[in-house]
Amino acid sequence: MRHNVAKINVFSPSVLTTHPKVAAASPLVCELRAGDALFIPKGWHHAVISTSPTLRRNMAINLWCAT
Numbered sequence: 001m002r003h004n005v006a007k008i009n010v011f012s013p014s015v016l017t018t019h020p021k022v023a024a025a026s027p028l029v030c031e032l033r034a035g036d037a038l039f040i041p042k043g044w045h046h047a048v049i050s051t052s053p054t055l056r057r058n059m060a061i062n063l064w065c066a067t
Contacts, residue, residue, distance in 0.1 A: 010047045 008019050015022050032038055040046050050058045 006045065006047075011049070 008015060008022075010022060012018075030038055048060065050060050052058045
């Protein structure tokens with residue numbers, strides 16, 4: 001069992017029914033381009049959708065650093 005994965009799907013249409021506090025969240029949207037990197041601090045919840053309007057494939061790499 002993975003312990004670092006959220007047990008809810010924030011993209012689900014029913015998430016506000018099952019987890020009403022999600023409505024109080026202040027989401028940020030970030031669009032990355034080739035060569036960009038995104039640092040997410042430890043403990044920050046995040047959800048990712050990987051898309052590309054022109055490419056049929058994309059790749060995401062996660063790296064956890066011990067502090």
